[in-house]
Amino acid sequence: MKIFLCLAYLIMALPAALFAQNSYVEVTAPGNRQLKLAVDSPRSTDAKPLTETAREIGGVIAFDMNMSGLVSAETRDQLPQSGSIGMTDADFTTWMASGIDLLVRSEYSVNGDELTVEFRLFDIISKKMMAARRYLGKTRDLRRFGHAFADEIMLVLTGERGCFTTRIAYVSSQTGNKEIYIMDWDGHNMLPLTRNGSINLNPDFSPDGREIIFTSYKRGNPDLFKRALSNTVEVPISNRKGLNITGSWSPDGSRIALTLSKDGNSEIYTIAKDGSNPVRVTHNPAIEVSPVWSPDGAQLAFVSDRLGKPQVFISGIKGGAARRLTLAGNYNVNPHWSPKGDRIVYAHNVGGSFQIFSVNYDGTGDTQLTTAGSNENPAWSADGRFITFSSKRGGAEAIYVMRADGSGQTRVSPGKGSSTQPTWSRR
Numbered sequence: 001m002k003i004f005l006c007l008a009y010l011i012m013a014l015p016a017a018l019f020a021q022n023s024y025v026e027v028t029a030p031g032n033r034q035l036k037l038a039v040d041s042p043r044s045t046d047a048k049p050l051t052e053t054a055r056e057i058g059g060v061i062a063f064d065m066n067m068s069g070l071v072s073a074e075t076r077d078q079l080p081q082s083g084s085i086g087m088t089d090a091d092f093t094t095w096m097a098s099g100i101d102l103l104v105r106s107e108y109s110v111n112g113d114e115l116t117v118e119f120r121l122f123d124i125i126s127k128k129m130m131a132a133r134r135y136l137g138k139t140r141d142l143r144r145f146g147h148a149f150a151d152e153i154m155l156v157l158t159g160e161r162g163c164f165t166t167r168i169a170y171v172s173s174q175t176g177n178k179e180i181y182i183m184d185w186d187g188h189n190m191l192p193l194t195r196n197g198s199i200n201l202n203p204d205f206s207p208d209g210r211e212i213i214f215t216s217y218k219r220g221n222p223d224l225f226k227r228a229l230s231n232t233v234e235v236p237i238s239n240r241k242g243l244n245i246t247g248s249w250s251p252d253g254s255r256i257a258l259t260l261s262k263d264g265n266s267e268i269y270t271i272a273k274d275g276s277n278p279v280r281v282t283h284n285p286a287i288e289v290s291p292v293w294s295p296d297g298a299q300l301a302f303v304s305d306r307l308g309k310p311q312v313f314i315s316g317i318k319g320g321a322a323r324r325l326t327l328a329g330n331y332n333v334n335p336h337w338s339p340k341g342d343r344i345v346y347a348h349n350v351g352g353s354f355q356i357f358s359v360n361y362d363g364t365g366d367t368q369l370t371t372a373g374s375n376e377n378p379a380w381s382a383d384g385r386f387i388t389f390s391s392k393r394g395g396a397e398a399i400y401v402m403r404a405d406g407s408g409q410t411r412v413s414p415g416k417g418s419s420t421q422p423t424w425s426r427r
Contacts, residue, residue, distance in 0.1 A: 036101050038098075039103075040106070042107060043107040044110075050110060053108065067386070076100075100124050106119045110139060115135075115139045119149040121149075121153055130156045161383070164186075174417035183412070187412035193227070198218040201222075212229065213247040224238035246291065253273065257281070280319070281300060282304070290302055297317070303335065326346065329349060334378060339381075376390050377421045386401055
């Protein structure tokens with residue numbers, strides 16, 4: 001998390017009411033059409049502008065905002081206007097004539113490896129500045145600065161900050177082994193987290209985003225490990241006899257749900273974050289795996305074949321009778337709870353391939369989200385607007401991102417080999 005910690009910003013002087021908690025500004029395009037957002041080519045305050053830097057800054061924001069589905073975004077070369085990133089009445093008129101509703105203008109300076117970027121968001125229709133931020137950091141932070149301001153745009157448009165500064169951890173076979181990698185949500189800045197030359201599976205972020213847990217066979221047995229993102233030390237936290245798999249952090253970070261087979265049968269347990277104090281949740285002769293917590297930490301969704309084929313069930317964390325959630329089909333796996341707790345995504349076998357479905361907490365509203373290829377391991381973004389998943393579409397498996405309604409399916413994972421089992425960091 002060093003990149004995140006070095007990012008500092010200065011809030012510019014704006015009307016206090018604009019940034020009041022839980023408030024947002026409603027911006028509507030004429031005729032109820034989709035809003036058009038232009039990202040003006042960033043200006044350099046240096047004597048020699050860096051064209052590639054400017055192009056990357058604009059491209060990050062345009063990509064994020066197009067994926068949001070709220071606006072149609074594009075990068076634009078500067079129209080004739082004032083030299084600063086402020087706006088005159090004439091500037092507003094020029095942009096309005098070109099059909100733009102929202103405009104991002106920015107300027108940057110580079111001094112060695114020091115980078116300063118200032119962004120401003122304007123509502124062209126009402127001729128108002130809606131947001132402004134200045135970011136100070138290193139040149140390596142350039143994309144993060146763009147993502148951070150895209151989060152601010154989402155806050156203005158919806159009242160909720162975006163998830164564009166979050167990251168995705170996943171399993172990749174590009175080295176010939178199954179190792180854990182991490183990348184920005186859009187696939188950039190990919191880094192390996194494990195290099196142990198073994199099989200590493202099912203990563204999950206801690207709530208504060210500083211640690212991950214994962215199962216590794218590096219000692220021969222499928223044991224659960226933990227490591228901080230700031231170092232390379234892999235700490236065993238559950239190495240009990242048999243399976244120690246599919247670990248999932250509780251929302252408050254105090255406990256971990258997982259599957260253990262220490263007593264001969266695979267059952268759902270919770271353990272303290274240091275691996276102590278195991279508490280058994282399920283008591284059934286069936287195979288039970290893949291527990292995930294509800295946002296309030298009171299329930300677990302998991303997969304069980306207690307009815308003969310894998311289905312998704314829901315149980316309280318103290319056990320008791322479990323409720324079957326998935327009612328259609330005979331093979332449903334990989335549940336993941338939405339941040340608001342109202343829906344659960346899962347993978348459903350349809351005619352021999354897996355597709356991603358989303359269902360209400362009470363089992364109603366079951367909706368298919370994918371149709372192409374075979375798709376598994378869905379996981380929600382922190383704001384509930386997106387779902388990441390792995391997909392095999394004409395080649396090796398890769399990580400994709402889509403909107404919560406299934407639209408905008410976009411491959412984001414780079415590199416060779418297969419990429420599977422994505423999990424999304426929280427804010």
